[in-house]
Amino acid sequence: MDLSKPPDAFCPQCEDFLCGACQNHHKVAKLLISHQTISIVEYMKLPTFIKNVNIKCADHENIFEFYCKTHDNLCCKQCLITSHNDCNEITLIEDLLSMSALQKTSALNDIEQILKCLSTNIHTAIDDRKRHLDEIQQQKDNLLGKIKEKREEINNLLDLLEKSLLQELSEVEKESSQKMEMVIKELEERSSIIIQLQSDIALMKCCTSNFQIFMGVREMTEHVSSAEKHIKSICKGSLNNVTIECIFNDQLNTFIENINTLGKIEMTTIKSEISFSWADDKTAQLYTPRKKARPFKDIQVELVHRINTRGHVTGCVILPTGKILLTDYNYSILIYDKNGGFETRINVESSHAFSLAVVDETTVVISAGGWEKNLVLLDFNSGNIIKEIPMMSDWCYGVSVQNGSYIVSTNIGIQILSTPLEGVTNIMTLSGDNGNDSYIASCQNCIIHSDYNSDSITCLNFKCELLWTYKDPTLRKPCGITVDSDSNIYVAGSASNNIVLISPDGANAKPLLDSSHGILDPRAIYFDKKENVLLVSNYQGSAFVYAVS
Missing domain, CATH: 3.30.160 (Double Stranded RNA Binding Domain)
Incomplete structure (x- = not known):
């Protein structure tokens, strides 16, 4: 060179x-x-x-x-x-x-795929943290409102107690003043009499005879004696001084001495259920073939068994143990074993039991439908209600659990609820569309909503951005909705008496089951990702368990 x-x-x-x-x-x-x-x-x-x-x-x-x-x-x-x-x-x-060049390219492609997974995971984590930041801000706003309400409650109580005490003070002061004014008035009247007697004595001295004086003294003595006696009685019993004091409630002193704070702000950490896709989850080394998703067009179902149901079924889940839970839209949960045998009924008096979702190994969350405005957390082992979450003025229909939050279809739209602290619930409205009688399914990055009123399926991200909409005459009055491991969507058409399978991007769909398979007015549907099993329930009479392949 x-x-x-x-x-x-x-x-x-x-x-x-x-x-x-x-x-x-x-x-x-x-x-x-x-x-x-x-x-x-x-x-x-x-x-x-x-x-x-x-x-x-x-x-x-x-x-x-x-x-x-x-x-x-x-x-x-x-x-x-x-x-x-x-x-x-x-x-x-x-x-x-x-x-070979192919081997070199494959090795670089594998590394590139790992980097792509890492980049996706980073953006997923960032989106999740940004969403949680919004939740924390809303939690703060809710707590500020609750602190203000508590302060106003205390102020109102103190104002009421102060008003009562001031009224009592005014009454005591008025009573004492009235008594003193009466004494003063009486003394002033006696003073006028004394002055008149003194004037009479002066006139007697200069203008009367001795005989008149003799007779007048007797009369005068009686008047003076009566006046003296009366004045003595006044001076003896009516000239006591009054001291007005305020003796405060001992509990108030205790309150002032012992209450150093209005409350305490606590923070609990709840494990995020956000899922990531790691390259080492899919491959032990760069050259191991990766498992591919089932082709959408090849998905088929095969009946495993049929279940004779009771009541009016509007929701269903399969528990990690394999047991089946159905909601009877009449204040109860029906429990069946994994083979479809009926076990028991749990009465839920505080909820009409429209839909339900699995929270953990022992707990489900139940929505009340168009009757009670609340969600209920139920321990299905004991049958006890763990907690009721009021929804203010909102009716609750479909419910799903994602990342520790409850996603609910309500009459004012889709809402996301998180409960970071006992008794504190943060509510974020994602969509303002009417969600009456509609259901919800969710995955890591999106929410799928079956709109009963418009015969459509919509997919939103957690920023309330519409990703896609599916609508077809073959799907009428969609109700239950669920998602499999590959993000394929299964929808129950209650009026069209069918189950429709929709691709993850909403671009393709195909009928999976219809009335010829016994599907009549289906309302509830659930996909068990662990066992690759689909559970479908009609509103009345029957439920079906299918193996998906």
Whole structure:
């Protein structure tokens, strides 16, 4: 290379920069004809770790010719003698580099796929954290409202107690003042009498005879004696001083001394149910074939068994144990064993039991439909209600559980509820569409809603952005909806008496079951991802369990 000229290319095999003239010589030299040069612009774009690759041994300055699998090291000839003489897994680097272009591309594609999974997981986690940030802000707003309500409650109580105490003070002061004013009035009247008697005595001294004085003194003495007696009685019993005091309730003093805070803000951590797709979940090494999803068009179902149901079934789930739970839209839950045998009925007095979803190994959440405005958490082992979640003025229909939150179809739209603290519920309205008699299914990144009133299926992300809508005359009055492991959607058409399968993107659909299979007014449907089983229940009479393949 001419050091006076700037380089135009780089040879990875030679690890040398080439000017234009040297590059031409490089191309025609017989020993170098297999070398492939790259432009200096492309070289500058290479990752640093690639540019730093050295083909020579740092210890012996010889070119690497061998690879030791035992020590995972590149070796030169001298390395073999000095450091790897006893190693049995020595391979020529030329043999490693002689893999086909297809193998090289496959290896890079596998690494690229891993990076793609990582990128997807990062964005999934970011979206989840942003959504949770919104939830935390709403939790804060709800708590601010509750703190304000509690403060107003305390203020109203103190105002009421203060008003009562001030009224009592006013009454005591008024009563005491009235008594004193009566005493003053009486004393003033006696004072007038005394003044009149004093005037009479002055006149008697200067204007009457001794006989008149003698007779007048007797009369005067009686008046004076009566006045004195009356004044003494007043002075003895009516001149007591009054001291008005306020003795505060001892409990109030205790309250002031012991209550140092209005409350306490607590934070509990609930494990997120967000799912990630890791490359090592799918493959033990880069070259292991990955499991492919079932082709949509090839999905078929086969009847396993039929269940004779009771009541009016509007919701269903399959528990991790294999037991089947059905909601009888008459305040009860029906429990069947995994073979369809009836076990028991649990009465749920506080909920009409429209739909339900599995929360964990022992708990389901139940919606009340168009009767009670609440959700109910039920321990299905004991039959006890764990908690009731009021929904204010909203009727609750379809319900799903995702990432520790409850997704509910209500009469004012789709709502997401989280319960981070005991007694505290955060509600976020995702969609304002009428959700009467409609159902909900969810997966990691989206919510699928069966709109009973418009005969349509809609798919939204958690930002309330519409992803797609499906509507077809073959699907009428859609009710129950569920999702399989590959995000395929199964919908129960109550008026069309069928089960329709819809692709994850909403672009394709096909009938799966109809009235010829006994599907008559189906309302409830559930896909068991663990066992690959589909549960379908008619409103009355029968439910069916199908194996999906």
